[in-house]
Amino acid sequence: xxxxxxxxxxxxxxxxxxxxxxxxxxxxxxxxxxxxxxxxxxxxxxxxxxxxxxxxxxxxxxxxxxxxxxxxxxxxxxxxxxxxxxxxxxxxxxxxxxxxxxxxxxxxxxxxxxxxxx
Amino acid sequence: xxxxxxxxxxxxxxxxxxxxxxxxxxxxxxxxxxxxxxxxxxxxxxxxxxxxxxxxxxxxxxxxxxxxxxxxxxxxxxxxxxxxxxxxxxxxxxxxx
Numbered sequence: 001x002x003x004x005x006x007x008x009x010x011x012x013x014x015x016x017x018x019x020x021x022x023x024x025x026x027x028x029x030x031x032x033x034x035x036x037x038x039x040x041x042x043x044x045x046x047x048x049x050x051x052x053x054x055x056x057x058x059x060x061x062x063x064x065x066x067x068x069x070x071x072x073x074x075x076x077x078x079x080x081x082x083x084x085x086x087x088x089x090x091x092x093x094x095x096x097x098x099x100x101x102x103x104x105x106x107x108x109x110x111x112x113x114x115x116x117x118x
Numbered sequence: 119x120x121x122x123x124x125x126x127x128x129x130x131x132x133x134x135x136x137x138x139x140x141x142x143x144x145x146x147x148x149x150x151x152x153x154x155x156x157x158x159x160x161x162x163x164x165x166x167x168x169x170x171x172x173x174x175x176x177x178x179x180x181x182x183x184x185x186x187x188x189x190x191x192x193x194x195x196x197x198x199x200x201x202x203x204x205x206x207x208x209x210x211x212x213x214x215x
Contacts, residue, residue, distance in 0.1 A: 007212070041135055081138070106141045109212050110119050117213040 003034035005112035008043035012061045013053050018046045021118030022064055029071035036075040036112055037068070038105060039097070043118075044082050047093045066095040079105050120209035124150035127162055136214040137165070142172045147197070147205055149178040156182065158189040166191045178202055 006025050010017040028035045039047055051062035065076070080099040083089065090097065100108060109115050121140045127133035133155050140146060146169070148155050155162060156177040169175060170193040177190065179198045190196070197205065 009214075040139075041131065079139075082135070102139045103141065106119070106139050106144075110141075110210070113210045115119075115210070115212045117215050 002113040003036060003111070004028055005036045005038055005109050005115045007109070007115055007117045008037065008039045008046060009041040010118065011042040012046040012051070013056055013058055017118045018043070018061055019059065021116075022061060024116060024118070025068060025073055026071050029068060029073040032072055035073055036077060036108060037065075037073060038077045038079065038100070038108060039082070040079040040105065041082050042086075044078055044086060044088060044093075047078065047095065047097070048088065049092060049094050062094045077105070077108060119212045120145050120147060120205055121212045121214050122147045122149065123152040123155070123214050124148075125215070126151040127155040128160075132214055133162075134165075137169050137173075140173060140212075145174045145176065145205065145209065147176045147178070147202070148194075149181050149202070151181075153177045153181045153185060153187060156190045156194045157187055158191045163191055166194070170194070176201070176205065 006021055008018060008021050012018040025035060025037055046061050047065060048062060051060050053060055076095065076097040077100050078097040080101055121136050121144060123133050123136050125132040155166060176195045176197045179196050
């Protein structure tokens with residue numbers, strides 16, 4: 001079974017994509033499949049510190065992602081140009097991640113073979 | 119990998135980031151509102167010509183016809199549903215949606 005890349009490209013609270021992606025990744029981890037999680041474009045906003053979506057009646061996703069290693073998910077990648085385009089750096093993120101440039105991201109996706117978009 | 123784009127390039131940056139990331143030679147398929155990137159005469163033409171030098175670019179016929187798009191940037195290849203399926207069979211897919 002090849003590795004699955006879960007590609008997160010949407011901002012966390014404007015749609016259900018990020019929350020559904022989170023659920024999918026957790027499921028993939030529980031079934032002990034290899035998974036890499038990649039945050040690209042507005043997807044990087046899902047990892048910023050100090051999220052407080054309680055008033056929106058939504059789950060704080062920023063607290064969820066650092067818990068995923070407990071479910072067997074431990075490959076986290078962030079597209080550095082997306083981060084920089086939003087005025088962010090790794091210091092703004094809730095967890096340690098591996099940074100990828102354009103070519104690095106393309107290589108990751110190609111190595112995984114299966115890409116699930118959220 | 120086959121990169122698939124389905125959002126209007128004038129409303130989102132989907133096409134822009136896809137083109138930044140897709141390695142030279144990897145094919146790109148425009149479908150749904152993604153086909154607006156194929157339209158000749160707009161402000162994206164130059165960007166599309168640059169992209170066409172690096173990638174085979176396909177646009178789905180039904181989506182072009184549905185939107186009344188007739189004038190395409192030269193070099194874009196129109197595919198029908200069979201062509202779409204053929205591309206997906208031939209490549210692993212990156213849905214850049």
